[in-house]
Amino acid sequence: MSNKLKAALLGASGYTGADLLRIGVLHPQLEFTALTANTHAGKPLGTVFPHLDGLGLPRLQQTDDMKWQDFDVVFCGLPHATSQEIIAEIVENHDRPRIIDMSADYRLRDPDSYQKWYGNKHIAPHLQEKAVYGLSEHYREQIKDARIIACPGCYPTAALMALIPLAKAALIDPADIIIDAKSGVSGAGRGLKQNTLFTEAGESLSPYAVASHRHSAELDQEISLAAEQQVAVGFTPHLIPMSRGELVTCHLRLAEGKSAADLRAALKAKYDVEPFVHILDEGVMPSTSMVRGSNLCKINVFEDRIPGRAIVIATLDNLVKGSAGQAIQNFNIAFGIEETTGLQQVAMFP
Ligand SMILES: NC(=O)C1=CN([C@@H]2O[C@H](COP(=O)(O)OP(=O)(O)OC[C@H]3O[C@@H](n4cnc5c(N)ncnc54)[C@H](OP(=O)(O)O)[C@@H]3O)[C@@H](O)[C@H]2O)C=CC1
Ligand SMILES: CC(=O)N[C@@H](CCC(=O)OP(=O)(O)O)C(=O)O
Numbered sequence: 001m002s003n004k005l006k007a008a009l010l011g012a013s014g015y016t017g018a019d020l021l022r023i024g025v026l027h028p029q030l031e032f033t034a035l036t037a038n039t040h041a042g043k044p045l046g047t048v049f050p051h052l053d054g055l056g057l058p059r060l061q062q063t064d065d066m067k068w069q070d071f072d073v074v075f076c077g078l079p080h081a082t083s084q085e086i087i088a089e090i091v092e093n094h095d096r097p098r099i100i101d102m103s104a105d106y107r108l109r110d111p112d113s114y115q116k117w118y119g120n121k122h123i124a125p126h127l128q129e130k131a132v133y134g135l136s137e138h139y140r141e142q143i144k145d146a147r148i149i150a151c152p153g154c155y156p157t158a159a160l161m162a163l164i165p166l167a168k169a170a171l172i173d174p175a176d177i178i179i180d181a182k183s184g185v186s187g188a189g190r191g192l193k194q195n196t197l198f199t200e201a202g203e204s205l206s207p208y209a210v211a212s213h214r215h216s217a218e219l220d221q222e223i224s225l226a227a228e229q230q231v232a233v234g235f236t237p238h239l240i241p242m243s244r245g246e247l248v249t250c251h252l253r254l255a256e257g258k259s260a261a262d263l264r265a266a267l268k269a270k271y272d273v274e275p276f277v278h279i280l281d282e283g284v285m286p287s288t289s290m291v292r293g294s295n296l297c298k299i300n301v302f303e304d305r306i307p308g309r310a311i312v313i314a315t316l317d318n319l320v321k322g323s324a325g326q327a328i329q330n331f332n333i334a335f336g337i338e339e340t341t342g343l344q345q346v347a348m349f350p
Contacts, residue, residue, distance in 0.1 A: 004031035011077030013037035020324035027342030106131035106150035154322030167226035174227035245288030295325035
């Protein structure tokens with residue numbers, strides 16, 4: 001009999017779902033026994049994702065048919081609002097499985113903030129409060145015992161990896177953070193949207209959700225916690241004509257008497273022991289091609305030419321460290337499995 005942990009994946013016909021399967025299918029302690037979809041339910045997975053054909057993975061099915069008690073873990077790659085209902089239904093009525101959610105529904109601790117940014121009232125605020133924010137390197141201890149692990153958004157994963165240690169050590173002014181962010185088109189999911197069409201996203205670079213992106217709420221929440229004061233973070237995302245990858249450039253004001261070298265030292269002290277977060281050597285430019293397909297986040301620190309300021313740049317693959325890879329990392333932490341298991345892919349280059 002297999003001693004693998006049994007997993008269901010909700011939203012297996014989406015981009016995060018596909019990458020979770022690409023990575024997870026080789027994980028020695030994970031077995032996907034059910035995969036769900038909505039419009040694609042009933043189809044063999046290989047007809048939806050030919051690159052996942054022939055791997056022995058189950059056919060896509062409706063979420064309604066699931067027997068939740070049969071699973072040790074449920075990975076959730078559904079749109080927000082949909083996932084909150086399914087997750088509440090599972091957690092309220094069953095003592096297992098554990099939930100690893102890639103959507104935004106359980107990331108925000110404050111129900112009012114959720115309603116403000118997502119436009120709908122959260123149906124399970126009591127569960128929202130209990131869920132653990134799944135930024136692996138910063139919430140490892142809480143993830144070990146969590147019933148619901150709310151994986152961060154892709155932009156916040158990159159930005160917070162760079163900024164939390166700096167805010168915690170009071171090396172920067174947390175009220176003066178400007179994040180200029182870029183993402184590949186897969187960040188928007190597989191659903192048909194006009195701005196992600198090849199004809200419209202190709203050969204073009206454009207900002208979106210200027211001063212109004214939902215990830216601002218997560219960024220404010222986590223930077224405020226780290227800095228122990230309520231702050232609002234400047235954040236402007238841009239769509240870049242490439243499939244995957246993300247890069248955030250953080251413009252920072254240094255705390256009185258601090259230098260870019262202090263920021264570098266703090267980040268190195270935090271991440272030297274971490275397998276997935278690397279501080280690049282001085283002067284090396286981070287690029288999405290360094291992390292493509294891997295669970296890595298690479299960061300570098302630059303002195304600004306404006307006195308008293310610094311620039312910190314972080315890059316990751318939105319579908320790996322920014323969602324599916326971090327979800328598997330959290331699975332490893334939650335189930336006491338060596339954290340790098342199944343996640344040691346080297347970046348794809350060129
Ligand atoms: N893409 C990314 O880089 C990141 C995404 N996320 C978040 O992860 C989640 C998944 O994203 P992504 O994979 O990109 O999204 P996709 O749009 O690519 O996939 C969505 C999946 O959810 C299913 N689905 C949609 N509506 C319903 C419904 N009403 N009931 C049941 N299933 C439904 C779809 O099924 P079908 O195809 O059959 O209709 C599909 O499998 C989202 O919450 C997203 O915000 C988080 C971090 C990064
Ligand atoms: C390029 C692009 O569109 N990216 C997505 C971010 C994906 C993500 O992290 O999604 P959630 O926070 O919704 O889970 C966006 O800006 O909405």
